[in-house]
Amino acid sequence: MNEKAEKTYAGKCVDCGSLLELYEVDFRKGIKIMQCTRCGLYHFYKKGFFGKWKLVKVGRVSDLWRKSK
Numbered sequence: 001m002n003e004k005a006e007k008t009y010a011g012k013c014v015d016c017g018s019l020l021e022l023y024e025v026d027f028r029k030g031i032k033i034m035q036c037t038r039c040g041l042y043h044f045y046k047k048g049f050f051g052k053w054k055l056v057k058v059g060r061v062s063d064l065w066r067k068s069k
């Protein structure tokens with residue numbers, strides 16, 4: 001049930017406004033990647049102090065996290 005809640009939590013694409021679906025999540029690092037269901041844009045989220053996901057960047061490639069390190 002928790003898993004479903006996590007998956008259905010979705011923001012909206014900053015570009016086209018469509019729903020986002022979960023692409024990748026890493027609870028240890030507190031990061032999550034959501035992908036737009038329509039245009040495929042990736043949205044990178046970071047977990048904040050209160051357990052709320054915060055959008056930190058958006059991009060066309062899924063490995064922006066790795067490049068930024």
Ligand SMILES: [Zn+2]
Pocket residue numbers: 013014015016017018036037038039040041
């Ligand atoms: Zn989109």
